Amino acid sequence: MTMKFDLKQQTVRELNQALHDLPKDATDEINVDNLMGEHNVAVGLDQPISVNLNGHAGYYCAGMNQKAEVVINGNAGQGVAENMMSGKVHVKGNASQSAGATAHGGLLVIDGDAAARCGISMKGVDIVVKGSVGHMSAFMGQSGCLVVCGDAGEALGDSLYEVHIYVKGRVESLGADCVKKEMRAEHLEELSQLLKEAGCEDDPAEFTRYGSARQLYTFKVDNASAY
Amino acid sequence: MCGIVGLYLKNDALQDQLGALFEPMLIAMTDRGPDSAGFAIYGDEVGEDMVKLTLQHEDPHYHWHELAGQLEEAFDASVSVLHNANAAVFKINADEAGVRGFITDQAPDVKIMSVGHSIEILKSIGLPEEIAGKFNLKGMKGSHIIGHTRMATESGVTMEGSHPFSTGMDLCLVHNGSLSNHNRLREELKKKGIVFETENDSEVAAGYLTHRLQSGDSVEEALTAALDDLDGFFTFTIGTRNGFAVIRDPIACKPAVIAETDDYVAMSSEYHALTTLPGIEQANLWEPDPGKVYFWGRD
Known part of the structure; x- marks a missing residue:
């Protein structure tokens, strides 16, 4: 089934309620026109539906997503796909700050650039940015992969835990405890798979891997009793 | 949280519609700042030997013509007066410091909102929609305009604490964010002769820019120095006679988005405000x- 919404005629609350009311196993296709920079569009989805959003999204678009595939035909404001659990969110334009923040799973693809703090505190999501990312990206990243086909801003991967970061272009600077790492066969395999899923033609061999040196306080066994 | 909006027209044919284009932008930022709002509009320039002042008085029936008459006598020059709600725009063939001093001495209840050749600052407490209506924003013409919707954090909800803040001839500032070193900076600036009316942090940023510009800095130099001297979160938009400037703190805590076409450059805290x-x-x-x-501006 196909549903149509127009945010010039309907409210975000009406849209989100209609989506939440779909049965758990729904596979509908939903088209939404005139996003008009509205916040919280298509948040909290929990069905394997496809949602096409036309226009530029405001804050937290597709936040907390589970199972759904959401495509934004435009730019996305702060916190797109924040706390996503599963499914896929694809931004055809640029994304503002904190894209994919704290997300636990799923795939976030950004065709353009992502601003500062992309993947901040990410907890298992995979993020592929075809352009560049701003400063402090993957800050305190715990799990998952951040792939950047362009350049990365200052303090990449500061206070990183176990996120794998792959950057093809230039890195302005590395954050505390983030270091360049060897690209082994399993990493090339992981990166190839992510590039393929995101529809990128880039050669995995041209990327550099970065990760945690595991030298900060939290990694010292002597400090374990403090927790 | 606060909202900032700015609109600079590249296409002069749109100047008659500046207020009408801008009003929905300001109102769209009500969610970010519902307690006060204001704007600085540039246009209707006076000659180089004249000054234009925007004045406000608490009493909507204040006798502006009496004050104008006193100014005419004191400066031996004609004064044109344009009423707008509880504000008035005075144009007079005289020097800025003289007029400012006269009004401060003779009419201490009158607040001087702006002085320049082009600028008019109008602001008040209340919802942005009410303030736009009160001053008939949609009927206003000009070359560029910046505005602010306030959600007060660092000081009370008063007209004095609302934005824009005048920072000198034809210059003003609007601020989204909060400064953490404003108390110390205010004391330092007071020693250098800058006068403050409120405990507001944004007024300190305005006072800082006023001081830098008086010391001979260009707008760009003053803003670059502000990156080192102001501690806190900020997106600033600065109105000048020729256009407007935008700067964000190095951590980019506060949002800003720019839209440019052949006809205009617009800035806003959120894209939502640009959709009209x-x-x-x-x-x-x-x-x-x-x-x-x-x-962005004319050279």
């Missing part, structure tokens, strides 16, 4: 980089 502009779907849309000074 003509041709916005085709506009070049981007976020200003942190810690970088941007300026």
Whole structure:
């Protein structure tokens, strides 16, 4: 089934309620026109539906997503796909700050650039940015992969835990405890798979891997009793 | 949280519609700042030997013509007066310091909102929609305009604490964010002769810029120095006689988005406020980089 919404005629609350009311196993296709920079569009989805959003999204678009595939035909404001659990969110334009923040799973693809703090505190999501990312990206990243086909801003991967970061272009600077790492066969395999899923033609061999040196306080066994 | 909006017209044919294009932008930022609002509009320039002042008085029936008469006598020059709600725009053939001093001495209840050749600052407490209506924003003409909707954090909800803040001839500032070193900086600036009316942090940023500009800095130099001297979160938009500047703190805590077409450059805290502009779907849309000074205007 196909549903149509127009945010010039309907409210975000009406849209989100209609989506939440779909049965758990729904596979509908939903088209939404005139996003008009509205916040919280298509948040909290929990069905394997496809949602096409036309226009530029405001804050937290597709936040907390589970199972759904959401495509934004435009730019996305702060916190797109924040706390996503599963499914896929694809931004055809640029994304503002904190894209994919704290997300636990799923795939976030950004065709353009992502601003500062992309993947901040990410907890298992995979993020592929075809352009560049701003400063402090993957800050305190715990799990998952951040792939950047362009350049990365200052303090990449500061206070990183176990996120794998792959950057093809230039890195302005590395954050505390983030270091360049060897690209082994399993990493090339992981990166190839992510590039393929995101529809990128880039050669995995041209990327550099970065990760945690595991030298900060939290990694010292002597400090374990403090927790 | 606060909202900032700015609109600079590249196409002079749109000047008659400046207020009408801008009003929905300001109102769209009500969610970010419902307690006060204001704007600085540039246009209707006076000659180089004249000054234009925007004045406010608490009493909507204040006798502006009496004050104008006193000024005419004191400066031996004619004064044109334009009423607008509880504000008035005076144009007089005299020097800025003289007029400012006269009004401060003779009419201490009158607040001087702005002085310059082009600028008019109008602001008040209340919802942005009410303030736009009160001053008939949609009927206003000009070359560019910046505005602010306030959600007060660092000081009370008063007209004095609302934005824009005048920072000198034809200059003003609007601020989204909060400064953490404003108390110490205010004391330092007071020693250098800058006068403050409130405990507001944004007024300190305005006073800081006033001081730098008086010391001979260009707008760009003053803003670059502000990146080092102001501690806290900020997106500033600075109105000048020729255009406006935008700067974000180096950590980029506060949002800003820019839209540019052949007809205009518009800035806003959120894209939502730009959606009513003509041709916005085709506009070049981007976020200003942190810690970088941007300026749009006539040379």
